[in-house]
Amino acid sequence: MGQILLMSMATAQNTSSPPLTLPLSQDDSFNFQLLAVLAVAPYSGADVGPVLATAQQIEPGNFSSFSEAFYTLANTTKAEAEDPQNAYDPINVRDTWFSAATYFRAADFFLHGDWTDPLINLLWEEQTAAFDQALASLPVPGVRVRIPADNFTVEAIWYSSTAEGGAHRPTLILGNGYDGSQEDLYHTIVVPALARGWNCLTYEGPGQPSVRRSQNLGFIHDWERVVTPTIDYLLSEHADDVDDARLVLFGFSFGGYLAARAAAFDSRLAALILDGGVYDTYAAYSAALSPELLDLYLSNNQTAFDSAAESLRTDPSLPSSIRWGLEQGLWSFNTESAFEFLQRTSLFTLEGVTDRIQIPTWIANAEAEAFFPGQSAQVAEALGDRATLHNFTGAAAYHCQVGAFQELSRTMFAWLNQTLS
Structure with missing residues (x-):
């Protein structure tokens, strides 16, 4: 699940429709991801109040701000799960650890632009350990x-x-x-x-x-x-x-x-x-390219296309959804070339x-x-x-x-x- 817009022209305008629910952030991408965290609350994946309080602390468009806010919430929830006074029954243990795991995953979500960031592995180790504690507390x-x-x-x-x-x-x-x-x-x-x-x-x-x-x-x-x-x-x-x-x-x-x-x-x-x-997949992803960028891709000039995509990714005016989509695509397809990434999607x-x-x-x-x-x-x-x-x-x-x-x-x-x- 998540946002899969890949890239667009550097002058991309926000043309999204009004949100279907009460907005949680002025940043469309952050709004969607915050809603995704709240969405798992009915099934023991989060608590509503702490997520809404965390949303207030996040600076729209600032990936580090999003990560840091949820990292803080994750560690606070983990401490509650580890408190012996709270471990009086399996349900309490299970729900608290499940929430901690969700918040660690949320803290990781926007971090994949820098593959050397140690948090990419650290946060996943934390979420896995928290989730496993909850798994062990299920009735089966x-x-x-x-x-x-x-x-x-x-x-x-x-x-x-x-x-x-x-x-x-x-x-x-x-x-x-x-x-x-x-x-x-x-x-x-x-x-x-x-x-x-x-x-x-x-x-x-x-x-x-x-x-x-x-x-x-x-x-x-x-x-x-x-x-x-x-x-x-x-x-x-x-x-x-x-x-x-x-x-x-x-x-x-x-x-x-x-x-x-x-x-x-x-x-x-x-x-x-x-x-x-x-x-x-290629049809959906290539549709997000500007005509100029698509022509550059179709010209088969990998060096020029990769350079243009990198310039686009580092443009501070770029919408979060587009920056995140490109960074996540490179990471999850395991390539540092935007040209190779788009090429692979055609399969x-x-x-x-x-x-x-x-x-x-x-x-x-x-x-x-x-x-x-x-x-x-x-x-x-x-x-x-x-x-x-x-x-x-x-x-x-x-x-x-x-x-x-x-x-x-x-x-x-x-x-x-x-x-x-």
Whole structure:
């Protein structure tokens, strides 16, 4: 999940629509990310008051200010979690550690422009340690697993909906996107899924937070290399727990491309969930270029394009969303060249593979989608009668229904119940 605008002309103007909810920052990018932190409060991922107080301390457009404010909140919350007086029951321990983990992740979000910044790894170590403390306090503790794949390792977390073995329950395989972590998915989908009797396995592959850090690997377009070993793991190690007739793959944000690509090359899935649909990554990213910058890219002059992109990135008047999108793209694709980054995105397309997706597919279409506008409908059209396109409007119309995760869950699980019953 997150903001995926990449770059624009140096004279870019803010043409965004008025916010759908009460604004939390004058900076559109900060506003969206603050809303993303608040959005996990219903599922024990944050507390509303501390986040709103932190929002007041952040200087719009100042990435360091955003990081420092959430780092302070994360450490304050961590201290509360470590206070022996507060550890009187597992629920208190769990919720406090989960919130601390969320705040450490928020502190990391805007830092990927400088790969040498030690906070990139330090904050992730802190969030992982905090999240693991919370995992251990769940009624059925979550378990981290490492799944061997093709020259890399998938990082995953297994959540069982029951402590009793042999239940053969429906199971969700959940993957995030361009910037989101598997830990984020716990507060987005896992909690409501477990409450409905679903097992869950969240995972991360190349380009995603833990694999990018620990294995130094950027995104790969052939995502079946990630998901197929994950399905192998579930059907071998949890054969008594997983109903293989109700095995569903979920892709969040840019994961809408990743999951769809994987589903095209593995026939063991019963259904596919895309929130939202991503048909052509290059088309979305290149559309954010000025005509001059696009012409420079198409001229195949890598040196000139990289120089122009770097000048753009360091322009103090550049909107935060564009600066962040470029910096995150370079980091998550593991390249220091904006030209190579954009070039690689052309591989991330569903052109020629949608005919291979033969399972029922639910696609979320956000009315205010800012990052892949129109592409959910494009994926649905390519899939034909195999697809159900659901339009989210009103306050649920942000990218990935940020701020309306209860509405997302109600709608998604209603479709799953009807489709798989």
